[in-house]
Amino acid sequence: GAVVSQHPSWVICKSGTSVKIECRSLDFQATTMFWYRQFPKQSLMLMATSNEGSKATYEQGVEKDKFLINHASLTLSTLTVTSAHPEDSSFYICSAKRDISTGELFFGEGSRLTVL
Amino acid sequence: QQQVKQSPQSLIVQKGGISIINCAYENTAFDYFPWYQQFPGKGPALLIAIRPDVSEKKEGRFTISFNKSAKQFSLHIMDSQPGDSATYFCAAGKGGGNKLTFGTGTQLKVEL
Secondary structure: OOOEEEEOOEEEEOOOOOEEEEEEEOOOOOOEEEEEEEOOOOOEEEEEEEEOOOOOEEOOOOOOOOEEEEEEEOOEEEEEEOOOOHHHOEEEEEEEEOOOOOOOEEEOOOEEEEEO | OOOEEEEOOEEEEEOOOOEEEEEEEOOOOOOEEEEEEEOOOOOOEEEEEEOOOOOEEEEOOEEEEEEOOOOEEEEEEOOOOHHHOEEEEEEEEOOOOOOOEEOOOEEEEEEO
């Protein structure tokens, strides 16, 4: 099956710093990728839809200046958590929709962010 | 109207038994209903998915039953094994964009 890779898988940073998380579709092109946030023992909450070559579409309540998304190529989307604070600590998961697809989404392994 | 309600929150099943997880949705525009399996610290993996033009889909030990009129769908895991112990999420999406709305998750434990 198709593979989506996230990097880093875990990161610890100090409060006030910025952290970048990468999401790559390794063996397929993905014009559209999605970023989710998941708190412990809770469901996945969609943060934003990342579109190659255009601005991301953010869900209601998600600060676009806080969570910067860049989809510079058909295989890479990045999420940058700017000026991170402890409340931003979470599990961030991306998914990618294969451009030639029956509709299946492929998820990355997730990135655990801990802000001290 | 975007919610997907999932039950039960947790489930314990004996090895060899049948695990059943239920979901209900409100938005009739949804036309894609996948189930995902997630192990701790990992991303979700697609198990099986169904579209509303069929009432049942089976893949190995996993079966989705879909009731369009009731706006409900369920996952049945036959011959449940300890390795099936994980959190299961139902989801619903519409159109080709695959913007999914996830259920709240069910933590399944299969005991020996």
